[in-house]
Amino acid sequence: xxxxxxxxxxxxxxxxxxxxxxxxxxxxxxxxxxxxxxxxxxxxxxxxxxxxxxxxxxxxxxxxxxxxxxxxxxxxxxxxxxxxxxxxxxxxxxxxxxxxxxxxxxxxxxxxxxxxxxxxxxxxxxxxxxxxxxxxxxxxxxxxxxxxxxxxxxxxxxxxxxxxxxxxxxxxxxxxxxxxxxxxxxxxxxxxxxxxxxxxxxxxxxxxxxxxxxxxxxxxxxxxxxxxxxxxxxxxxxxxxxxxxxxxxxxxxxxxxxxxxxxxxxxxxxxxxxxxxxxxxxxxxxxxxxxxxxxxxxxxxxxxxxxxxxxxxxxxxxxxxxxxxxxxxxxxxxxxxxxxxxxxxxxxxxxxxxxxxxxxxxxxxxxxxxxxxxxxxxxxxxxxxxxxxxxxxxxxxxxxxxxxx
Ligand SMILES: Cc1cc2nc3c(=O)[nH]c(=O)nc-3n(C[C@H](O)[C@H](O)[C@H](O)COP(=O)(O)OP(=O)(O)OC[C@H]3O[C@@H](n4cnc5c(N)ncnc54)[C@H](O)[C@@H]3O)c2cc1C
Numbered sequence: 001x002x003x004x005x006x007x008x009x010x011x012x013x014x015x016x017x018x019x020x021x022x023x024x025x026x027x028x029x030x031x032x033x034x035x036x037x038x039x040x041x042x043x044x045x046x047x048x049x050x051x052x053x054x055x056x057x058x059x060x061x062x063x064x065x066x067x068x069x070x071x072x073x074x075x076x077x078x079x080x081x082x083x084x085x086x087x088x089x090x091x092x093x094x095x096x097x098x099x100x101x102x103x104x105x106x107x108x109x110x111x112x113x114x115x116x117x118x119x120x121x122x123x124x125x126x127x128x129x130x131x132x133x134x135x136x137x138x139x140x141x142x143x144x145x146x147x148x149x150x151x152x153x154x155x156x157x158x159x160x161x162x163x164x165x166x167x168x169x170x171x172x173x174x175x176x177x178x179x180x181x182x183x184x185x186x187x188x189x190x191x192x193x194x195x196x197x198x199x200x201x202x203x204x205x206x207x208x209x210x211x212x213x214x215x216x217x218x219x220x221x222x223x224x225x226x227x228x229x230x231x232x233x234x235x236x237x238x239x240x241x242x243x244x245x246x247x248x249x250x251x252x253x254x255x256x257x258x259x260x261x262x263x264x265x266x267x268x269x270x271x272x273x274x275x276x277x278x279x280x281x282x283x284x285x286x287x288x289x290x291x292x293x294x295x296x297x298x299x300x301x302x303x304x305x306x307x308x309x310x311x312x313x314x315x316x317x318x319x320x321x322x323x324x325x326x327x328x329x330x331x332x333x334x335x336x337x338x339x340x341x342x343x344x345x346x347x348x349x350x351x352x353x354x355x356x357x358x359x360x361x362x363x364x365x366x367x368x369x370x371x372x373x374x375x376x377x378x379x380x381x382x383x384x385x386x387x388x389x390x391x392x393x394x395x396x397x398x399x400x401x402x403x404x405x
Contacts, residue, residue: 001328002321004086011083015090018047023094030095030226031376034218036178037098037226042132054106054130061114062122070115081330085272085323092276093283096380097226099273100387104174104227105129107269108262109136109183115261116203116245125181125205137179138262139170139232147393149185151197155234157186157204164244166204166212166237172387176230177218182206184232188249203245212237223379264338266388267345268326274348275319277381281359282312284374288363299362308358315351322348339401346394349384356381 004012022040029035045051064070091099110129114122128134145152155168166186170176184206187199206213214233221229241247289300289309299305322344326336336344356378360367367374385391 001324004082008082008086011086012090014048015087018044019090019094022047023091023098027095030097031370032225034225036228037095037101038132038135038178040098041102045132051131054132055127058122058127058130061126062119065114065119065122082327085269085327088269088272089276089279089323092273093280095226096273096277096377096384097224099276100174100224100227103266103269104138105136105179106132107265108138109179109181111265112138112183112203112262113205113245117205118247121205121242121245121247129181134180135175135178136181136183137173137175137232139173139176139182139184141172142169143171147390150201153185153187153201154196155184155186156189157202158189158191160238162241164202164204164239164241166206166234166239168234170232170234172219172229173232174227174229176232177215177228179215180208182208182213182215182232183245184234200249202249204239204243205245206237206239206243210237210239222382223376224383263389264336264341267341267394268336270384270388271319271326271344271348272323274352274381274384275316275323277352277377277384278312278316278319278355281355281374281377282309282316284372285309285312285359285362288366292364305362308362312355312358315355319348319351337401339398342389342394342397345384345388346391346398349381350391352381352384353378 022043023030026035026040030037030040045054088099088103091102106129110126113126113129117126125134125136129136140149140153142149142153142155144154155166155170157164157166164186166184168186170184173179173182176182182205184204185201186204187196188202189199208215212235214235216231216233218228218230286300286309289305290298292299300309326344329336356374359374360378363372363374366372370376389397
C-alpha cells in the first residue's frame, strides 16, 4: 500500500466534513473553556453509525472470548485498521486532545477489559465503553513511577476475605476527572513481604462514585486541552473478585503483559496522530508561504522557507509510509514488535514536534498567536514525545531488542 484508496479518501472527506461542522465551531470551548469532548464524540458515533459498528465489534470479540480465542485489538470501527487510523489522522489535524480522550476510552480501557476480562466482565463494562455510553480511563502512572510504571508502582491491593482493599494514587490520567469506568493497575500485597518491585500486578475495574475513590478535577496543562487529565486517589476502596479482571490473580499473560500489549497499540496510534499534525502544519504553511508577501515576494520564494517546507514534506512522506506499512501488516495479521512500534512512535512524535515548531517559524509572529492554530498544534504535539512512553523509553525498547543475542 502506497496511497489511500478511493474508499479511504471518501472516509477522510467525511471525517473532515464532521470536523468542520462539529469540532471547529467548538474548538474555543474545548481549548480554552474547559469543555470536555464527550458530547462531540457521541455525536460522531451517531453520525457515522459507529455505535452500531461498536456493538457488532463487541459481539465478535465476545464470541472469540467465549470460544477461547484472542480478542482483536481494534475497538473502533471494524477489523480494517485503516478506517480508524484515517479518522485519527483527520481529527488530529484539528484536535489531538480529542483523539487522546477517545482512544483512551474506547481503545485502552475497553481493550484491556476485552483482553483480560471474563465474558461477564466484558458485558458489564466493555460494551458501554465501546459504544461511548460510558467514558473510560486507564490508570497505571503514579507520581513516583512514571517510566518505571510496573516496577515502581505503589498502589496496593490487599486481600481481605473475598475482597481486596485498594490504596494509592494515580496521576495524569486521561479522562480521569470524569470517567464512569476506570481500569486500574495495582500491586498485590499478599503479606509475604516480597520486594515491592517483584509483586504481582493485578488489574481492576472501578466505577465512578465508589466509596474511597476520588477523581480530582482536571489539571491545567501545556496542550491537548480537549482531553481532561487528572489524578485518581484510592483510600480503602473495597472491591470484590468480580472487579478483578479475569477474576483470577493469574490472568491471561498477567497484568504486566497486558500493560505491555497496550504499549504496542498506543505507539502505533501515536504515529497516526503525528501524521495528522504534520499534514495540517504542512497544509497551513504552504498556504501561508504563498500568500505572505515581503520585499514584494511571497515568502515561499525565500530558500530558507523552502528548506523548512522540504523537511516537512520529507517527514510527512516517512511517517505516512510507516503508517501505511503498519496498516498493511495489520491486515496480514502481523503485530509489530515492541521495538518496531517504539521506533515508529519515536520518529513520528519527534517529526511532528519539529514540523510544528518550524510551522510557527514560517508564520513568524502570527505563529505565536492562537488564531493561526500552529501554536496549538505544537503544544498538542509535544506530549506525543512523553505519553505512551517517553522518547528515552522508546530508545531503550529499540536498543534492548537490537542488542538481544
Ligand atoms: C497529557 C498526559 C496524559 C497522560 N495520560 C495517561 C493515562 O491516561 N494513563 C496513564 O497511566 N498515564 C498517563 N500519562 C502518563 C505518561 O504515560 C507518563 O507521563 C510517562 O510515562 C512518563 O512518565 P513521567 O512523566 O513520570 O516521567 P519520568 O518517568 O519521571 O521521566 C523523567 C525523565 O527521565 C527519563 N527517563 C526515565 N527513565 C529513564 C531511563 N531508564 N533511561 C533514560 N531516561 C529515562 C524520561 O524519559 C524523562 O525524560 C499521561 C501523561 C500526560 C502528560
